[in-house]
Amino acid sequence: MTASTPVDSKTIQLTQFAHGGGCGCKIAPGLLREILARAPQGLVPPELLVGTETADDAAIYRLNDQQALVATTDFFTPIVDDPYDFGRIAATNALSDIYAMGGTPIMALALVGMPIAKLPPEVIGRVLEGGAAVCREAGIPIAGGHSIDVLEPIYGLVGLGLVHPERVRRNADAEAGDVLVLGKPLGVGVLSAALKKGVLGAEGYAEMLRHTTQLNRVGIALAQLGGVHAMTDVTGFGLAGHLLEVCRGSGLSARVDLAQVPLIASAVEFAQQGMATGASARNWAAYGGEVLWPAGAPAWQRTLLTDPQTSGGLLVSCSADALDAVLQAFRSAGFDSAAVVGAMQAQEAGQGSRLVCT
Incomplete structure (x- = not known):
């Protein structure tokens, strides 16, 4: 051609x-x-x-x-x-x-x-x-x-x-003790890599399309909840990268419970086989020094935490009192995978913003 x-x-x-x-x-x-x-x-x-x-x-x-x-x-x-x-x-x-x-x-x-x-x-x-x-x-x-x-x-x-x-919800207004809620599961980047390699089936493609074309308009309702302090959407820098932006802007650190992070099931299977995007490695190289990674955690979990999301979910930092209302807003808008993934916390003395994964 x-x-x-x-x-x-x-x-x-x-x-x-x-x-x-x-x-x-x-x-x-x-x-x-x-x-x-x-x-x-x-x-x-x-x-x-x-x-x-x-x-x-x-x-x-x-x-x-x-x-x-x-x-x-x-x-x-x-x-x-x-x-x-x-x-x-x-x-x-x-x-x-x-x-x-x-x-x-x-x-x-x-x-x-x-x-x-x-x-x-x-x-x-x-x-x-x-x-x-x-x-x-x-x-x-x-x-x-x-x-x-x-x-x-x-x-x-x-x-x-x-x-x-x-009602503006910035990424820099999170508060220590806030709960973190993620609206969509991770793994779109891994699925896109599988697509380029010709190994993503019709089911996987349909799932990828479902997540990437779901409008995040639930953000309008979330901004009307008094206990929602900060919001951002998870895109090219992965969950870890965009959460670190929240941490830096807010002068805080964060904790993420890896077992609670919602994941696209087929993306997990591909990640466990070693499938990843080049952007995932670039993301980790850029901010991995700010992440405390648990010893023995499998490589595929890090792949998904740094996986570039296209049209990813909203990440919400809210007070514990507002959590039920936040989850209800997500559920009512059709975000069935929305889940609590961690919390915001004060920085340790002498340390900058960090992401602690457990």
């Missing part, structure tokens, strides 16, 4: 055009911190309630006493071969950042980068159709966007939403 020869739209495999896929193609967390440390600090008006300071999920700009604008963007290369499914997953993932701040989406803009010489218009159109379907489900329009001709397929959204300033 030459650069000027479009592929057959009926046999296309989108992942063949990408070096990585989904949130697994994020820049490694260690390198990202180094890059951002060199970026000059821009204007910070008093209306900017949340900016870049704690690596939060979205920016928050106060409009008035009753409304704040939630602004975010997310895009990536294909994690699956089907164009329509790729569009759905990417759009679901992008809107998740709004829900993670407690916001309600109001509209989106499409970000489209495609190798025009290699992909026929009907394939590109199916990607956009998938994204539009998710936005319809979320009750918002795709009101515009931008497109470019690039070497790898890229799709995502700019997401805009609204939230009451007092």
Whole structure:
């Protein structure tokens, strides 16, 4: 196949055009911190309630006493071969950042980068159709966007939403003694690796799609619970990486009970066979020094704790008194795997933020 020869739209495999896929193609967390440390600090008006300071999920700009604008963007290369499914997953993932701040989406803009010489218009159109379907489900329009001709397929959204300033849920407001609840099971990255190797069956693919296209709009209800102190969504840096962001922002440490972390059953089987993404190893290299790992714990558990999640679940830090209401909110919204995975705790004297796994 030459650069000027479009592929057959009926046999296309989108992942063949990408070096990585989904949130697994994020820049490694260690390198990202180094890059951002060199970026000059821009204007910070008093209306900017949340900016870049704690690596939060979205920016928050106060409009008035009753409304704040939630602004975010997310895009990536294909994690699956089907164009329509790729569009759905990417759009679901992008809107998740709004829900993670407690916001309600109001509209989106499409970000489209495609190798025009290699992909026929009907394939590109199916990607956009998938994204539009998710936005319809979320009750918002795709009101515009931008497109470019690039070497790898890229799709995502700019997401805009609204939230009451007092209901903003940052990733930096966790409190010592808070309980940690994870809304979706881990393992999407492992399943994507199995897909690329051609060993993921129809059942596994359906399960992967079910989790990655489930909108995290339960975040709206969670933000209305007084005992919910902090929220984030688990994506490319894995549960360990995003929980460490909560720890650093809040000036705390955390404990995770490995036996309680919800996992996709088929992903466990693949991980036990040694299946993993390259991003999982990069994640561990970046923040493994901040994790106390139990002696004798199997390697597959670490694979899943660092597994890059695409459109992963919400991670909630809440008071013990609010736990029943948090779990009920998750259950009512169809998140049957939501589970308590650990707790926030004070830092030990002389130690920075750490994640203690037991």
